[in-house]
Amino acid sequence: MRLRVQLHKTLPSIVALAASAAMFGCVSDTGIGNSTSSDATSDVSASTVSAMVAELPSPAGAGAGMPNLFATEDGSVLMSWFEPVDTVGEASSTRRGRFALRFATLHGDTWSEARTIAEGDDFFVNWADFPVIIESDGTLAAHWLQMNGGRGTSYDIHITRSRDGGETWEESIVPHADGTPTEHGFVSMVPEPDGGFSAIWLDGRDFADREGDESPEMTLRAARFDAHGNEGPEALLDPRICDCCQTSAAYLGDTLVAVYRGRSDEEIRDMWSVRRTADGWQEPVRVSHDDWMIPGCPVNGPSIAANDAVGAVAWFSLRDGNPEVKVTFTHDGGASFTEPILLDSGSAEDIDGTNPRQVAGLADTSNAAKPIPLGRVDVAWLDDTHAVVSWIVGRGKDADIVLQTVGIDGELGARQVVAVTASSRASGFPQIVSQGDRLVIAWTEPDGDPSLHTAVVGSPLQ
Numbered sequence: 001m002r003l004r005v006q007l008h009k010t011l012p013s014i015v016a017l018a019a020s021a022a023m024f025g026c027v028s029d030t031g032i033g034n035s036t037s038s039d040a041t042s043d044v045s046a047s048t049v050s051a052m053v054a055e056l057p058s059p060a061g062a063g064a065g066m067p068n069l070f071a072t073e074d075g076s077v078l079m080s081w082f083e084p085v086d087t088v089g090e091a092s093s094t095r096r097g098r099f100a101l102r103f104a105t106l107h108g109d110t111w112s113e114a115r116t117i118a119e120g121d122d123f124f125v126n127w128a129d130f131p132v133i134i135e136s137d138g139t140l141a142a143h144w145l146q147m148n149g150g151r152g153t154s155y156d157i158h159i160t161r162s163r164d165g166g167e168t169w170e171e172s173i174v175p176h177a178d179g180t181p182t183e184h185g186f187v188s189m190v191p192e193p194d195g196g197f198s199a200i201w202l203d204g205r206d207f208a209d210r211e212g213d214e215s216p217e218m219t220l221r222a223a224r225f226d227a228h229g230n231e232g233p234e235a236l237l238d239p240r241i242c243d244c245c246q247t248s249a250a251y252l253g254d255t256l257v258a259v260y261r262g263r264s265d266e267e268i269r270d271m272w273s274v275r276r277t278a279d280g281w282q283e284p285v286r287v288s289h290d291d292w293m294i295p296g297c298p299v300n301g302p303s304i305a306a307n308d309a310v311g312a313v314a315w316f317s318l319r320d321g322n323p324e325v326k327v328t329f330t331h332d333g334g335a336s337f338t339e340p341i342l343l344d345s346g347s348a349e350d351i352d353g354t355n356p357r358q359v360a361g362l363a364d365t366s367n368a369a370k371p372i373p374l375g376r377v378d379v380a381w382l383d384d385t386h387a388v389v390s391w392i393v394g395r396g397k398d399a400d401i402v403l404q405t406v407g408i409d410g411e412l413g414a415r416q417v418v419a420v421t422a423s424s425r426a427s428g429f430p431q432i433v434s435q436g437d438r439l440v441i442a443w444t445e446p447d448g449d450p451s452l453h454t455a456v457v458g459s460p461l462q
Contacts, residue, residue, distance in 0.1 A: 047395070047400045047417045047420060048417060049417050049418060049419060049420065050416040050417060050418055050457070052416070052457055052458045052461070053418045053419070053441075053455050053456075053457050053458075054109075054455060054456050054457075054458070055453060055454070055455040056106075056109060056110075056111065056454045056455055056456060057110075057111065058111070058451070058452050058453055058454050059079075059104035059111035059112065059113065059114045060081050060083055060102070060104075060114060060451070060452040061083050061114070062084075062449055062450075062451065063083060063084040063449065063450045063451070064081050064082065064083040064084075064102075064444075064450070064451060064452040065081060065082060065127075065426075065428060065444035065446065065450055065451075065452055066081055066082045066125070066126075066127065066130035066131065066428055066444065067079055067080070067081045067130070067431050067442035067443070067444065067452055067454075068080050068081070068130055068131060068132050068133055068431055068442075069431045069432070069433040069440060069442055070132075070133055070134050070135065070433065071433045071434060071435055071440075072135045073135075075435065075436060076105050076106055076107050076435075077105070077106040077433055077435050077440050078103060078104075078105055078106075078133050078134075078135060078140070079103060079104055079105075079106065079111070079133070079442055079454070080101060080102065080103040080117070080131050080132065080133035080142055081101075081102060081103075081130075081131075081442075081452055082095075082099050082100070082101060082102075082123070082125050082130075082131065082144075083099065083100050083102050083114075084097055084098070084099055084100075085097075085098040085099060085100050085119060086098050092127075092426055093126065093127045093128075093425045093426060094124070094125065094126045094127070094153070095125045095126075096125075097121065098119070098120065098121040099119070099120070099121075099123045099125050100116050100117075100118070100119040101116070101117040101118045101119070101123070101131055101142065101144045102114045102115060102116050102117060103115060103117055103133055103140075103142065103166060105166075106435070106440060106454075109456065111454070115166050115167075117133075117142050117144075117160065117162075117166070117169055118142075118144055118158070118160065118169065118172065120146065122146055122147045123144055123145065123146055123147075124145035124146065124147055124153060124155040124185070126145075126153075127425045127426055127427075127428045127429075128186075128244065128246065128299050128425070128428070128429065129145060129185045129186055129244070129246075130428065130429065131143055131144045131145075132187055132188065132189050134189045134190070134191055134197060135191065136191035136192060136195055136196060136197045136227075137191070137194075137195035137227065138163070138195075139161055139162070139163050139195065139227070140161065140162040140163075140165070140166055141159060141160070141161050141162075141189060141197050141225075142159070142160055142161075142162075142169075143157055143158060143159045143160070143187050143189065143199070144158050144172075145157060145158070145184075145185050146158050148181050148182075149181050150180075150181025150182055150183075151181070153183060154181045154182050154183055154204075155183060155184065155185060156174050156176070156184055157174060157175055157176060157184050157185060157187055157199075157201055158172035158173070158174060159172060159173055159174075159175055159189075159199065159225075160172040160173075161229055170229070173229070173231070175199050175201070175223045175225075175231060175234075176201070176203055176205070176221065176223075176234065177234060178203070178205040178208075180204075180205045180207075180208035180209075181208065182204040182205055182206075182207045182208050183202070183204035183207070183218075184201055184202065184203050184204060184205075185201060185202055185244075186201060186202040186244065186245065186246050186247050186301070187199055187200065187201045187247070188200045188201070188246075188247045188248055188249040188258060189249075190249045190250060190251060190256060191251075192224065192225075192226075193251075194226065194227055195226075195227030196224065196225045196226040196227045196228075196229075197224075197225050198222060198223070198224045198225070198249070198256060198276075199222065199223055199225070200220065200221070200222040200237070200247050200249050200258045201220075201221060201222070201247065202218055202219070202220060202241065202243070202244070202247065202260075203218070203219045203220070203221045204216075204218055204219075204243075205219070206218075206219060217239060217240045217241075217263075218240070218241055218242070218243045218244075218263075219236060219237075219238065219239050219240070219241065220236075220237040220238040220241050220247070220258070220260055220274070221234055221235060221236055221237060222234070222235045222237055222258070222276075222281070223235070235280075235281050237258065237274045237281055237284070238260070238262065238272065238274060238284050240262070240263050240264075240265075241260055241261065241262050241263050241272075242260070242261035242262065242263045242269045242297050242298075243263075243297040244297045244299050245260065245261035245269075245297060245298065245299060245300060245301035245302075246260075246301030246302070246303075246429070247259070247260045247301060248260075248301065248302055248303045248304045249304065250304045250305060250306040250311060251306055252275075252306050252308075252309050252310065252311045252330065252333045252334060253308060253309030253333055254277075254278070254333075255275050255276065255277050255309075255333030255334060256275065256276040257273055257274075257275045257276075257304060257311060257330070257333060257334035258273065258274050258275070258304075259271060259272070259273045259287060259302045259303075259304045259313050259315075260272055260273075260274075260301065260302065261297075261298075261300075261301055261302065261315075262284065262286070266293060267293050267294060267295055268291055268292065268293050269292055269293075269294055269297070269298070270286060270287070270288060270289065270290045270291065270292055270317070271286070271287035271288050271290070271302050271313065271315045271317075272284045272285065272286055272287060273285050273287050273304075273313070273330075273334045273337075274334075275333055275334040275335070277333070285334065285335065285336070285337075287302070287313055287315070287328060287337050288315070288317070288326065288328060288337070288340045290317040290318075290319040290324075291319070292317050292318050292319065294318070298316070298318075298375075299425075300315075300316045300374075300375040300376065300377075301315075302314065302315035302377065303315070303377050303378045303379045304379065305379045305380050305381055305387060306381075307381040307384060307387075309331070309333065310329060310330070310331055310408065311329065311330045311333075311334065312327060312328075312329055312379050312381065312387035312389075312406075313327065313328050313329075313330070313337065313379070314326070314327045314343075314377040314378070314379040314389040314391075315327075315375075315377060316373070316374075316375025316376070316377055316391070320348065321348030322345055322346060322347060322348050323345065323346040323372055323373050323374070323375070324342060324344065324345045324346075324373065325342075325343045325344040325345075325373045325375060325377060325389070325391045326340040326341060326342055326343060327340070327341050327343060327379065327387065327389050327406055328340045328341065329387075329408050341406055341410050341412070343389055343391070343404055343406065343412070344373040344391065344393065344402075344404075344415075345373065346370065346371070346372045346373055347370070371393050371394065371395050371400075372393065372394045372395075373391060373392075373393050373394075374391070374392045374393065374394045374399065374423065375391055375392065376391060376392045376428070376429045376430065377389060377390065377391045378390045378391075378429070378430065378431055378432045379432075380432050380433055380434045380439060381434055382405060382434065382439075382459075382461060385407055385408050385409070386405050386406070386407050386408075386413075386461075387405070387406055387408075388403055388404065388405045388406075388432065388439065388461060389403070389404055389406065390402065390403050390418075390430055390432045390441070392421070392423070392427070392430065394423035395423070396423070397422060397423060397424070398420055398421070398422060398423060399420070399421055399422060399423035399427065400417045400419075400420060401417070401418050401419040401420070401421060401430045401441070401443055402415050402416065402417055402418065403415070403416050403418050403432070403439070403457065403461065404416070405461050413461060416457075416461070418441060418455065418457055419441065419443055419453065419455065421443055421444065421445050421446075422445070422446050422447050424446060426444070426446035426450070427443070427444050427445070427446050428443070428444045428446075430442065430443035430444075431443070435456075437459040438456050438457060438458050438459055439456065439457040439461070440454065440455075440456055440457075441454065441455050441456075441457060442454045
């Protein structure tokens with residue numbers, strides 16, 4: 001854990017040049033798509049945002065950020081976020097002060113008035129470990145992270161529920177029973193068919209009271225809550241995973257599938273999945289053999305979305321040193337995955353070879369730097385045969401938030417720029433969710449007065 005914190009503090013700035021929207025080729029015989037894009041130039045003006053994007057007035061106040069979106073069964077969209085209570089302060093990777101966890105509901109093109117879920121001056125407010133909100137059979141559930149008095153950034157997960165549409169919230173509960181002053185976070189929550197929900201998280205309890213040369217591990221754990229909020233037994237899903245990459249989970253038919261970044265003894269940190277069937281949690285399955293060997297966490301987790309029993313998984317990797325954004329499909333509840341489809345890539349020559357741990361270390365700070373895919377992915381379904389993936393492309397201090405459709409047959413649509421933000425970590429992870437025949441997107445703009453933006457992207461996207 002100390003190594004992870006140290007690596008974050010030493011990362012160079014993200015730099016790259018302007019990228020314009022580009023068309024991609026079809027999938028090759030190997031299953032990896034071949035991409036082409038316009039050449040980088042010395043023009044660093046903002047990329048052209050697609051005309052299909054209509055920004056919506058945001059319900060969030062000044063300084064807000066770290067949004068999360070959830071599509072409800074009645075066709076509305078929930079959004080949660082953190083917002084400073086007293087002062088806005090500077091945008092940064094981890095923010096201090098008093099914050100409120102708030103949420104709003106999108107009906108049509110209008111967000112409801114923001115309401116507060118919880119508030120505190122000991123919340124862990126971080127660019128990558130954002131709060132989640134879901135709905136399960138009319139009950140809302142949300143979580144936040146709260147400092148627990150341990151060394152460094154040790155914090156606990158707090159989950160609360162509302163049975164009256166968010167008017168009131170129950171006293172929070174901590175899903176992990178270890179009681180250690182260590183890190184617990186990067187939570188995914190999934191509604192259960194019985195009206196409850198499951199929570200999946202990264203758990204650092206093994207870092208407590210370690211002795212001598214003992215090497216503790218970050219683990220992946222889960223718990224299921226019934227419709228009354230009662231927690232079942234914790235389950236250990238994977239005893240050794242990457243320290244601080246996001247998790248993502250979804251029901252594929254009758255199977256709950258979680259995806260995450262694993263960690264081998266050789267420091268290979270590729271995408272893995274683990275699924276819960278009627279027989280319980282199964283052994284983890286490797287999603288893709290990128291063979292990315294790094295001695296520190298890239299803070300760049302995967303995303304999964306469900307279309308009934310079919311799942312789409314998107315992620316970022318450095319395969320052979322080349323930054324890549326890819327997607328794959330599973331048709332058997334996460335037991336196996338199709339060959340990965342390449343959506344975007346950069347050259348290893350554009351990455352600082354002295355710091356291969358992160359794509360954030362780029363070799364050139366001048367206007368000759370090329371656009372670099374930075375990951376921070378999300379994925380959603382457009383229809384029964386097409387998914388859409390979002391990610392960030394760095395171009396100097398700015399970055400494009402881009403979307404691209406991909407069919408389950410591997411055919412790629414046009415890449416579209418849907419927003420422009422900063423390439424710094426403070427811009428966080430843009431979020432997308434399907435709402436009927438359109439997408440809703442939310443993102444953080446950290447420059448100037450930090451703010452949270454929302455927009456809808458019309459159809460057709462192909």
